Amino acid sequence: MAINLPGNVTIIEVGPRDGLQNEKGFIPTEVKKQFIGALRDAGIWEMELTSFVSPKWVPQMADAAEIVSGSPEGLLRSIVLAPNKKGIERVQETSCKAVAVFVGVSNTFNKKNINKTTAESMDELRPLIGELKAKGYFVRACISTAWHCPYEGKISEEDTLRLCSDFAESGVDELSVADTIGMAVPTEAYSLFAKLKACLPEILLTAHFHDTRKLALANILASMQAGIDRFDSSAGGLGGCPFAPGATGNVATEDVVYMLERMGIETGISLEKLMGAVELVRPHVSRSIESMYYKMHIGAGA
Template sequence: MTSSKSISLTEVGPRDGLQNEVRNLPTSEKIALIERLSAAGCKEIEITSFVSPKMIPNLADAAEVVAGTSSLPLTRFALVPNTRGYERAHAAGVEGVTLVLSATDSHNMKNLNRTTQESIADLVPLFERARMDGLQARVSISMVFGCPFEGNPGLGRIERLVGTMADKGFRRIGLCDTIGIANPNQVFDWMSVLRQRFSDVEFELHFHDTYGRGLANLMAGIAAGVRRFDSCIGGIGGCPYAPGATGNIATEDVVSLLEASGYDAGIALDGLLGASDFLADQLRKSMSSSIWRVHHSQCAKAA
């Protein structure tokens, strides 16, 4: 177990959050959101996704968002589902790409129309191209802790999958609890095993708060030595498998909890609250984050 008190957060709101919102934002407001997140201290942001605009119309302006954020002191990641997406992202000028697959064949077929093994075969040349092009690359594996179609895939299957990815050269591997079904004991046990077995892999964890367990799972990941997590401003985005449910763990709740617990993410809470206020205005809805609700209740009380 590492004793480092420094935690790295990758902000995924402009991608994972906005892609699942009913209301779309104009490109200029997406850029303004990313500027606010950067000003708050976010150093790495997944700013968009180069998927087919037919699939996710909200992110059809991916290249414009990249162009409009080039002067910010950020490592800008974009999700790329395939070669075409990679080429568009590279041409647009991102610093990093997020490659994706699912731990279960059922979800991988539904999402990417191929098996998990077929996805791995597709990702390896993209990973090689990213290396040659000087781009950072991370892989995000969906449905690691549970799948709406197959249930819990089991640690053994995840160990084999991580082993395959590590053999292919991947060193930054994200394990995603896409439907928020993980529990803290599972996270602690699995991450302890995986970190010991794959000591040259940098694991990152991506939690959703669907069942209210997101922050408990984050703390379990920290206890097991993980120091890199995804989070999402405002906790927006929801869950496509449970419409109306909460989305990703909210960046402001994460930063507040980390500060209280003696960890440091290098991000200013008041800057994040400004960003989530801006987002609430743009999306014309309340944010899912607890801190946002408390902040507004206190403002209301003071007024």
């Protein structure tokens, strides 16, 4: 039976931002720059570099402006996260031209994360998105708890579709749809993305899976069958969400690349160089590298 698969896939590397932001010990700015440079050398063209958030709440991202100023040349998109007006104003003081905003479908998750309901967040973001687009920025909207919430349980597919459509109407260029706590199963991934592809054909759709229950690769396969060819991932599987109890890291970039390349799907990413980037940052992170590719090829001797 024929399987509907893309010929190539775009990986958006989120390790420097999503992967490092919750590390308790501050990672030297120079190490972050070297990590980003090594990821670029591995063949990654789109990357989340950092967050313009309050250093009081996320000390790891206090060097955001310096990270942007030192980002390597040749990236198609150097994306930074800015959750509110103050963060966006700080971004506009830099050379960065790609901004990510985020909202949770779940009101409870959103309240615990940024102390606003989903509707309140959208009311704040709509005019900001309009301003960014008027100034020529690429805007990426990150949709948290798209399938399940640690507080509210299963999320209505209609609620997720409604929020995604709201963002699309606001003018964003991309939707990154996230399985924040890693509870989605392939049938759920396929169903949501098939509907998003049908109702939002002009917008970039990206899948963001956490590997809490080791379902991320299966969900990526199901998403590709629904027509998705863009995926967020984190080198080394680093990351997690402090507002989502039990959520482990993002799916590991190296595991995704290995699976895709074995299936004949091009990514343009060198696994050898990618492992070099992981090894560069590994001594500076508190969690162990749990990706299967790392364990099989490097971990035994690390």
